[in-house]
Amino acid sequence: MKGQTWRLAVTGVLVILGLIGFWNTLKLWTLSESDKERMEEIKPGSVNELERKAMRLGLDLQGGIHVVLRVEMEKLDEAAKKDAVDRAIQVIRNRVDFTGVTEPIIQKQGNDRIIVDLPGYTDAEQAEDIIGQTAQLEFKLLETYENAQMILSKIDSVVAEIRKTDKEKGESETTAEAEPATGEATPLDLEAEEDDILAELMGEDSGDVVDDMLFDSEENPFTQYLEPYLINDKTNTPWPGYMVAAKDRRAVEKMLEMPQVQRLIPAEAQFAWSTRSVIREAYEVYYLYVLKSKVQFLGKYLERIKLGRGQFQDHTVDFKLSGRASAAFARLTGANVDKPLAIVIDGKVESAPMINSKIRKDGQITMGGGATLEDAKKLSIVLKAGALPAPVEIIEKNVVGPTLGSDSIKKGLISSLIGLTLVLFLIGIYYRVSGVIADVALIFNIFFLLAVMAGLKATLTMPGIAGIILTIGVSLDANILIFERIREELRTGKTVRAAIDAGYSRALLTIIDSHVTTLITAGALFLFGSGPIKGFAVTLFCGVTLSLYTAVVITKTIFDIRKSYKTLSI
Amino acid sequence: MFRIIKETNIDFIGMRRKAFVFSTVLILLGLTAFVMVLLNKANMGIDFAGGTMLQGNFAHEINIGDLREAIASGGFPEASIQELDRTDVGVFNSFMIRVRETTAGDERAVNKLLNIIKERFPDNEFSKDSEHTIGPAVGESLRRSAQWAVIISILGMIVYIWMRFDFRSGVAATIATLHDVLAVLGVFFILNKEITLLVVTALLTLAGYSLTDTVVVYDRIRENLKKFRKKGQFVNTVNNSINEVLSRTIMTSLSTLIVVVVLFFFGGEVVHDFALAMIIGILVGTYSSVFVASPIVVEWEAHRPSRFK
Numbered sequence: 001m002k003g004q005t006w007r008l009a010v011t012g013v014l015v016i017l018g019l020i021g022f023w024n025t026l027k028l029w030t031l032s033e034s035d036k037e038r039m040e041e042i043k044p045g046s047v048n049e050l051e052r053k054a055m056r057l058g059l060d061l062q063g064g065i066h067v068v069l070r071v072e073m074e075k076l077d078e079a080a081k082k083d084a085v086d087r088a089i090q091v092i093r094n095r096v097d098f099t100g101v102t103e104p105i106i107q108k109q110g111n112d113r114i115i116v117d118l119p120g121y122t123d124a125e126q127a128e129d130i131i132g133q134t135a136q137l138e139f140k141l142l143e144t145y146e147n148a149q150m151i152l153s154k155i156d157s158v159v160a161e162i163r164k165t166d167k168e169k170g171e172s173e174t175t176a177e178a179e180p181a182t183g184e185a186t187p188l189d190l191e192a193e194e195d196d197i198l199a200e201l202m203g204e205d206s207g208d209v210v211d212d213m214l215f216d217s218e219e220n221p222f223t224q225y226l227e228p229y230l231i232n233d234k235t236n237t238p239w240p241g242y243m244v245a246a247k248d249r250r251a252v253e254k255m256l257e258m259p260q261v262q263r264l265i266p267a268e269a270q271f272a273w274s275t276r277s278v279i280r281e282a283y284e285v286y287y288l289y290v291l292k293s294k295v296q297f298l299g300k301y302l303e304r305i306k307l308g309r310g311q312f313q314d315h316t317v318d319f320k321l322s323g324r325a326s327a328a329f330a331r332l333t334g335a336n337v338d339k340p341l342a343i344v345i346d347g348k349v350e351s352a353p354m355i356n357s358k359i360r361k362d363g364q365i366t367m368g369g370g371a372t373l374e375d376a377k378k379l380s381i382v383l384k385a386g387a388l389p390a391p392v393e394i395i396e397k398n399v400v401g402p403t404l405g406s407d408s409i410k411k412g413l414i415s416s417l418i419g420l421t422l423v424l425f426l427i428g429i430y431y432r433v434s435g436v437i438a439d440v441a442l443i444f445n446i447f448f449l450l451a452v453m454a455g456l457k458a459t460l461t462m463p464g465i466a467g468i469i470l471t472i473g474v475s476l477d478a479n480i481l482i483f484e485r486i487r488e489e490l491r492t493g494k495t496v497r498a499a500i501d502a503g504y505s506r507a508l509l510t511i512i513d514s515h516v517t518t519l520i521t522a523g524a525l526f527l528f529g530s531g532p533i534k535g536f537a538v539t540l541f542c543g544v545t546l547s548l549y550t551a552v553v554i555t556k557t558i559f560d561i562r563k564s565y566k567t568l569s570i
Numbered sequence: 571m572f573r574i575i576k577e578t579n580i581d582f583i584g585m586r587r588k589a590f591v592f593s594t595v596l597i598l599l600g601l602t603a604f605v606m607v608l609l610n611k612a613n614m615g616i617d618f619a620g621g622t623m624l625q626g627n628f629a630h631e632i633n634i635g636d637l638r639e640a641i642a643s644g645g646f647p648e649a650s651i652q653e654l655d656r657t658d659v660g661v662f663n664s665f666m667i668r669v670r671e672t673t674a675g676d677e678r679a680v681n682k683l684l685n686i687i688k689e690r691f692p693d694n695e696f697s698k699d700s701e702h703t704i705g706p707a708v709g710e711s712l713r714r715s716a717q718w719a720v721i722i723s724i725l726g727m728i729v730y731i732w733m734r735f736d737f738r739s740g741v742a743a744t745i746a747t748l749h750d751v752l753a754v755l756g757v758f759f760i761l762n763k764e765i766t767l768l769v770v771t772a773l774l775t776l777a778g779y780s781l782t783d784t785v786v787v788y789d790r791i792r793e794n795l796k797k798f799r800k801k802g803q804f805v806n807t808v809n810n811s812i813n814e815v816l817s818r819t820i821m822t823s824l825s826t827l828i829v830v831v832v833l834f835f836f837g838g839e840v841v842h843d844f845a846l847a848m849i850i851g852i853l854v855g856t857y858s859s860v861f862v863a864s865p866i867v868v869e870w871e872a873h874r875p876s877r878f879k
Contacts, residue, residue: 060840068708070707110711124701393705394703394705395704395705395707395708396703396704396705396708397701397702397703398700398701398702398703399698399700399701399702400699400700401698401699401700403659403661403699404625404699404700407656407659407661407838408838408840410659411659411836411837411838412837412838414836415832415833415835415836415837418832418836419828419829419832419833420829422828422829422832423825423828423829426824426825426828427825430821462838462840462841463768463771463840463841463844465837465841466833466837466841466844466845469829469830469832469833469837470775470826470829470830470848472825472829473822473825473826473827473828473829473830474779474826476822476825477782477822477825477826480818480821480822480825481786481818481822484815484817484818484821488814506793509789510785510786510789510790513734513782513785513786513789514782514785514786515782516730517727517730517778517781517782517785518775518778518779518782520723520726520727520730520778521723521726521727521774521775521777521778522778523723523726524718524719524720524722524723524726524774525719525723525771525774525775527718527719527722528715528716528718528719528722529715529719529767529771530712530715530767532767532768533767533768533771536771540775
């Protein structure tokens with residue numbers, strides 16, 4: 001009898017603990033939408049607070065974005081490699097905090113990977129920009145127009161030369177392969193043919209003549225796509241900023257990638273594209289700049305970054321400088337008044353505004369044409385949080401819309417309830433009163449399982465729900481084993497009391513055996529599983545472990561309430 | 571007492587030859603599927619192979635053939651397109667598109683797919699519910715961790731069985747368990763179902779489940795062998811043991827089967843294949859604990875007697 005009191009006491013304590021662990025979750029789940037609104041009215045933020053205390057829902061159930069990043073370590077030197085991932089995590093954490101996502105999960109995986117979970121956030125594009133952008137901000141000066149033109153004309157002649165030799169090698173195959181540029185510029189093909197004839201007629205010396213023809217693809221294969229646009233109205237000086245039609249961008253890029261062309265570009269100069277395309281006179285164009293490679297100023301010195309408006313009401317990101325950075329920036333801007341300063345982010349030119357006067361403390365990053373308020377916001381966020389120590393590559397991305405999540409919850413709930421009801425009936429009918437006792441134990445099992453999960457702050461996922469449902473089926477096994485054993489013992493003519501006791505003691509070892517095998521699987525899945533699979537492993541592990549207690553101890557306690565039985569409904 | 575099964579006395583062991591033939595077919599099928607998985611020729615899910623999944627719904631009705639043709643001619647000839655039934659939650663014309671690519675040219679495959687749909691069906695707006703992109707590197711590491719999970723759990727189970735029982739039972743139980751896992755894998759291969767992470771999870775779970783069934787039978791055999799230490803009674807004892815635990819086997823399988831069948835019909839897309847694997851696994855596992863695990867021990871005993879000297 002002493003054992004009985006103990007068991008009752010332990011069960012009572014567990015129920016209370018379970019209720020405490022489960023309380024907030026239960027409260028949240030039973031609240032209707034209008035209840036939540038009322039709560040918000042009385043105390044703003046209280047629903048959020050409750051959600052934080054309740055059981056966590058996986059991204060697959062509440063919607064959100066899961067991203068796995070790989071830090072491109074190979075681009076770092078040994079010293080920088082050491083804490084690159086940790087620094088990247090810090091930067092990403094800061095960036096995510098600025099977006100206002102609640103309860104993000106940002107953690108390291110393996111040596112070079114970072115997992116970012118943004119629950120409830122579904123703007124995939126923006127998330128990718130905010131998380132994945134290196135955000136290395138550099139200020140660079142532009143090459144002089146004359147220098148740039150010289151490089152351009154050299155590229156023209158080299159590309160033309162390559163084309164010519166290719167053509168001689170074989171008309172059909174090489175043109176298709178090595179000259180996609182001319183292939184795309186179809187309207188110019190006719191002219192090209194004319195020039196061929198022209199060149200033949202005039203012999204070698206015809207070079208000068210065709211040089212003057214502006215849209216000659218044969219002699220100007222590169223510059224035919226470029227149209228200068230950047231000019232300082234005050235001083236009337238042109239700068240090497242060109243418009244390239246969006247459809248021609250790929251052709252220009254291909255030519256710039258040619259090794260022969262790469263060799264022509266001096267080390268102190270570089271080509272850089274604009275971040276976005278803009279619409280100019282009904283055409284979508286990109287800007288291509290020729291910059292001086294030297295980094296004049298780094299973005300990491302920027303302070304107090306905020307959104308602003310420029311002189312034409314365009315979007316800007318304003319910043320302040322102090323101390324030595326301010327002096328350096330003043331020197332740079334003072335020496336280059338009336339010249340454009342390229343604002344380069346991750347190798348792309350955001351804009352290249354003219355320096356009107358020396359800037360000491362208050363700077364302004366002019367957003368390029370086509371930039372929206374969102375773009376300015378994103379830029380200010382990544383600048384505030386700082387640059388990543390190395391570029392990152394998004395290697396996995398999972399976006400679950402909120403409706404899909406709630407849909408999954410509904411389906412999980414429905415199938416749990418139907419499954420539970422059917423099984424409760426089956427056992428209740430088959431084993432009569434004893435079956436009902438097992439049913440009670442099963443309900444205890446599920447209650448404890450949810451309580452433990454809520455208490456451990458485990459994350460409930462859709463596979464996790466499947467784990468709970470599976471627990472419903474598997475945990476009854478212990479009771480079935482016991483009951484079948486009791487039936488056998490009764491058939492051998494034992495008294496009810498003796499049969500019950502024998503049934504429990506004889507089945508126990510088998511029950512433990514059968515549970516251990518399931519626990520081994522759940523353990524292995526927990527160790528090696530990712531996200532949702534881990535959720536499955538956790539629910540299955542907890543559910544099966546708890547069923548050892550509920551199916552054996554709780555049912556035995558109920559049987560032991562009566563000391564002696566004449567008959568047993570089993 | 572309400573009993574589905576009265577005291578039975580079925581000669582399960584006598585049926586072992588037929589069962590062995592059937593099981594051999596299952597195992598061969600499973601092994602073929604397994605080799606295909608190793609050779610990367612099986613229908614692996616995007617979580618292992620890498621790729622892109624896009625799910626969403628159209629504003630108006632759409633012919634799946636038209637959609638398939640549009641996606642194929644748009645540059646994804648091997649795309650798999652599936653119509654989802656989400657009418658119960660008020661979502662119609664819902665589709666899931668899966669491709670092996672993560673990028674297409676300069677853009678991400680998801681955007682390319684969305685563009686194709688937008689271009690081809692300008693009057694039928696497609697709203698995205700979810701997208702999932704898994705790079706090949708992630709697929710590789712998921713594959714590796716799945717392999718480890720399989721190896722560790724199967725080793726763990728074998729070690730446990732060998733500790734609790736003798737060597738022969740351990741071997742037989744292991745064969746029976748592998749038999750079930752391979753059978754489900756084989757059926758999935760024939761149905762051309764995708765092998766996803768969740769399906770592997772199901773395989774491991776049912777491995778544990780099937781082993782449980784086998785353990786219960788072995789426990790009873792061991793107990794009965796202690797009781798009746800009579801020479802030449804081995805086959806009878808095994809048969810009796812199976813018969814004695816038969817009602818338990820059926821009741822447990824039934825209650826587990828009920829919940830996974832419910833999950834199959836009402837659980838939605840995510841756990842659909844998981845539930846299917848469990849259903850097949852429970853059926854095969856029940857069969858194997860009766861017709862495979864114990865008969866192996868009997869055969870072994872017949873050829874090399876050990877217990878009754």
